[in-house]
Amino acid sequence: MIELKSVSKTFDDKEVLKSISTSFLPGQTNLVIGQSGSGKTVLMKCIIGLMTPEKGEINYDGRNLLNMNRQETKMLRREIGMLFQNSALFDSLTVLENVMFPLNMFSNMRYKERAERALSCLDRVNLHDIGHLSPAEISGGMKKRVAIARAITLKPKYLFCDEPNSGLDPKTSIVIDQLIKEITQEYNITTIINTHDMNSVMENGDNIVFIHEGKLEWNGSKDKIITSSNKKLNDFIFASNLFKKVKNIEIGLMEDEG
Amino acid sequence: MSALNKVGEYTLLMQKVLTRPDRFRETCKQIVREMNNLGVSSIIIVLIISFFIGAVITIQIRLRVDNPMLPKYTTGLVTRDILLLEFSSTIMCLLLAGKVGSNIASEIGTMRITEQIDALDIMGVNSANFLILPKIVGLVLFSPILVIFSMIIGIVGGYMVSIFTDLITTDNYLYGLQTFFVPFYIKYSIIKTLVYSFLIASIAGYYGYYVKGGSLEVGKASTDSVVMSSITILIADLVLTQLLLT
Incomplete structure (x- = not known):
């Protein structure tokens, strides 16, 4: 499990992450979503240790990354797998x-x-x-x-994926999403995926963290995201007509059941 | 201030580079690969340039130093000393700074912008050490071979002038080569090349490692590394000549 406690990060007096606290469980695909520039990449870099937050704690199964010495960090990194946006294979x-x-x-x-x-x-x-x-x-x-x-x-015990679907066609995106989900469950990995692909969210979102202007705005599962009343979240996910239609169908179904 | 920042950044990078490798076996493999990529692939260009420069120096010396007071073997002697003292080490390394330096800076710079260096860091690999150390060691180990090839082929270039032109006789050229020969000049030339090779690989590695942006910045880093290596080589030449020959 990865647990964040009041993680804050500032760049030149601009607070990019504002006291973020949440936890990511093993065996689940945890998605961090948000608009470009919302701070999700900075959050991931802080969790991995490529950036150091000014405040807070980042606990890997109880081990605070920010208190680790160089050797401990090195050992921790061997427990981490990372999937980069453009794959980053060695040419x-x-x-x-x-x-x-x-x-x-x-x-x-x-x-x-x-x-x-x-x-x-x-x-x-x-x-x-x-x-x-x-x-x-x-x-x-x-x-x-x-x-x-x-x-x-x-x-690895922890898997990080930065925009795993970027540049892929919808069919291949689904294959990658399913693969990540299967591997997460098979190896009981704590997986954190950084994405703004709503298809991914609906496929893989066991636990979704929505970041808006550096602040954790909403936290829940894919089942609750469509019906959430959070305005900022709704502005983000219903920017596309497709998801507006999905929401209407979902609400219609709920009314029928009610 | 910016220059001082760069010196500081370079020094800190070298601290990370010049440490014990994570996996000695992997680093050795990389060193062999780099000796091939940087050294062996430079042999042909070094041989071609050395041959022609050796020939041209011989002709120029013969034409410019045309004084009855000077012995006839002067051309061979001066050609040899120019090749041994400056051309095969300094000028050849300036050429290598262009070929090898730009190669190193663009390779590492591309790895930076395509997140390959981040991938190494996240795996817990000392990326600076893993990427730059083999290039430095590979080039430093191979450069004496390039210097010796350059000296031999440069002298052969001059010898060809003595065979195919009537500017100088072969006997005079060969006699000039052997006259007042100082064996230390070869050692001096190799010492200089070792220093230059370190500078070329480490400066190019530095420029590539700290690239930010895209392909334009990689190109700029590659050019900057060649310019900076060349300037540093010339300064090092001055210092080493003063230290070793006076």
């Missing part, structure tokens, strides 16, 4: 070498064992026989899946 390595990379750096396995583990991770994300290709030779969706495979090679 100079093949797909298999990319997936093997964390094992090469942090495990004492022999080459054969490392290769077997990497291949099993590639199988898990439904990629077969592409280990010899370079990242430039595969599609955007495949890159995301390779990045997921790389993120799970060390069996």
Whole structure:
């Protein structure tokens, strides 16, 4: 479990995160949503440790990240998997070498064992026989899946995904969403996904945190988000006509049931 | 103030780079890869440039130093000393700063803007050490080979002038090469190249590592790294010459 207590971050006198407190449970896909510039990327960077908040606590299963020394932080990072917006695969390595990379750096396995583990991770994300290709030779969706495979090679306890659907077609987006959800449940990982894709929210939102102008504005599940009365949240999710229609249908159904 | 900031940033980066690698085995693999990428791939250009510059220096010296008071072997002697003392180390490294330095800065800069460096950091890898140290070690280890090749081929270039033109006889050229030979000049040239290689790889690594923005900034970082490496090499040349030859 990752628990945030009154996390605040300031840039040049501008408060980007305003005393955010929430918790992200294992086995759940936790989504952080919000408009561009709302502070969700800064929040994720603070949770990962790429930025340091001025105030607050970030507890990884009771271990406060902000009180850790360099060695403890290093050890914690080995429990973290990260899926970047543009996959961030290493261009100079093949797909298999990319997936093997964390094992090469942090495990004492022999080459054969490392290769077997990497291949099993590639199988898990439904990629077969592409280990010899370079990242430039595969599609955007495949890159995301390779990045997921790389993120799970060390069996992480925490998985962070930054805009996992950006640049993908709707069908591939759903495949990636489902894959993240399955892996989260299978390995009982605490997964935090940064997104503004409402399809993702409705597919994966076990726990949704809505950030508006650096403040935690709403927290709940995908079942409650459509019927929420929070104005700022409604302005955000019903910006598209599609979701306005979804809301009307949902309300209609509730009235029929009532 | 900005220059001082950069010196400070460079020093702090070098503190991170010059530490014990997380995985020695992986770093060794990277070093071998970099020796190939940065060193072996530069051999052809070094050989071509050294051959022609050696030939041109021989012709120029023969034409400019045309004094009956000077012995006939002067051309060979001066060509040898120019090649050993300055060309094969300083001028060759200025060329390498262009080829290798821009390569390093753009490679690391692209890794920065595509979040590959963030990926390393999040995994708990010392990204500066993992990316820059192998490049520094690879180039520093391979550069003496490039210097020696450059010296030999430069002298061969001059020798070809003595064979294919009637400006100087082969005997005079070869005699000039052997006259007043100081073996320390070779050591001096290699020492200078080791320092220059460190400067090229570390400065280019610094510019690439701290890129912010997109492809335009990567291009700018690449150019800045070449300019800064070249200036630093010239300053180091002055200091090392003063220290080692006086």
